[in-house]
Amino acid sequence: MSDAADDAVGRFSSMLGRLRVSVTHACQLHCKFCHQEGIQSHWRPIHMSVGTFDRLVDAFVEIGGYEIDVTGGDPLVHPEIAGILRVLGGRRLRRALCTNGLLLDRVVPELEAGCVDEVKISVHASDDSVGKALLGRAWSSARLDGMLLLLQQIGVPTTMNFSVTSENFGEFDAVLEKSFEMGTNLLVIDLIGTRWDLQQEELCDTSSDPIIEKLSSLSTLSSVTRDRTGCRISVFKGPGGQRWMVKDVRNGLLFTGMCNGCALKKRCGEGVFVLRVDAEGAFRPCLIRPDLEVVHPIEHMGSTSLRSALEERIGVMMAEPCAFEAGQSIYT
Numbered sequence: 001m002s003d004a005a006d007d008a009v010g011r012f013s014s015m016l017g018r019l020r021v022s023v024t025h026a027c028q029l030h031c032k033f034c035h036q037e038g039i040q041s042h043w044r045p046i047h048m049s050v051g052t053f054d055r056l057v058d059a060f061v062e063i064g065g066y067e068i069d070v071t072g073g074d075p076l077v078h079p080e081i082a083g084i085l086r087v088l089g090g091r092r093l094r095r096a097l098c099t100n101g102l103l104l105d106r107v108v109p110e111l112e113a114g115c116v117d118e119v120k121i122s123v124h125a126s127d128d129s130v131g132k133a134l135l136g137r138a139w140s141s142a143r144l145d146g147m148l149l150l151l152q153q154i155g156v157p158t159t160m161n162f163s164v165t166s167e168n169f170g171e172f173d174a175v176l177e178k179s180f181e182m183g184t185n186l187l188v189i190d191l192i193g194t195r196w197d198l199q200q201e202e203l204c205d206t207s208s209d210p211i212i213e214k215l216s217s218l219s220t221l222s223s224v225t226r227d228r229t230g231c232r233i234s235v236f237k238g239p240g241g242q243r244w245m246v247k248d249v250r251n252g253l254l255f256t257g258m259c260n261g262c263a264l265k266k267r268c269g270e271g272v273f274v275l276r277v278d279a280e281g282a283f284r285p286c287l288i289r290p291d292l293e294v295v296h297p298i299e300h301m302g303s304t305s306l307r308s309a310l311e312e313r314i315g316v317m318m319a320e321p322c323a324f325e326a327g328q329s330i331y332t
């Protein structure tokens with residue numbers, strides 16, 4: 001690795017940069033706010049092979065990567081998801097499974113074997129009809145409750161993600177109750193529209209302030225911090241020791257030289273520090289700018305070429321200068 005590449009990857013990892021690997025394009029849901037990881041459709045069954053995933057993980061570990069998130073589509077739809085998770089067993093990096101959770105019973109042995117450090121599970125609703133309207137007919141409250149119970153029995157660290165929209169705002173209390181009962185962390189995500197479609201903008205134009213007020217009345221605010229994309233996160237310590245977090249995507253972003261001259265900067269909710277790689281070999285530093293994407297014949301690449309491909313895009317992402325910008329100066 002050249003000194004420059006070494007330095008870029010080192011800074012990426014020290015700022016907790018993640019590799020998000022979309023192991024399949026497929027998902028059984030149709031969430032109205034889905035950013036689709038930059039792909040065109042969740043209905044194309046394109047899956048990354050276990051061998052390719054293995055080489056990609058090797059390459060990321062070799063360059064000193066800090067965290068890998070397995071995502072999709074929904075990763076549990078992948079026909080070989082158990083093999084994919086087994087690749088992560090014993091690896092020296094942080095490993096998370098990001099999922100809508102409905103098919104978690106497909107990977108019980110892998111969860112029990114500690115193949116991932118954390119499951120990040122979408123819990124955007126509690127009521128079945130609200131959930132089906134927002135997330136699609138395949139969503140099921142009863143099914144999700146069963147899977148949450150399963151996670152609790154296995155004892156795998158879990159964070160429930162609740163994305164706030166105008167349609168599920170009223171579900172927050174019930175989701176909070178689940179987090180309280182299970183003792184799991186809860187991350188509330190105050191979204192902004194990322195696809196510039198008016199319907200999504202309207203859906204996501206819902207303030208999380210009342211949620212912050214509610215959490216303040218039930219628990220103690222332990223910190224207000226920035227996450228790796230520069231978004232503001234208010235962290236509360238719940239009564240059972242769990243963390244309740246509210247992430248405000250509007251308020252503050254972390255830009256690097258990659259963002260210099262970007263026409264979308266004023267409305268960007270993306271920030272940096274998440275490099276995405278998908279089953280078609282697209283390496284995406286930013287969901288919103290297809291011009292920053294490079295496509296490689298990933299199924300035919302060895303870990304050395306995968307390492308170079310990762311270093312090259314991380315170098316672009318980490319271009320100097322890096323700067324935090326306050327929300328007020330971006331969203332006037």
Ligand code: SF4
Binds near residue numbers: 028073074099100
């Ligand atoms: S579960 Fe995730 S990948 Fe599937 S539609 Fe919803 S947001 Fe998109």
Ligand code: SF4
Binds near residue numbers: 255259263265271289
């Ligand atoms: S390059 Fe991407 S992350 Fe940077 S400002 Fe533009 S849209 Fe945002």
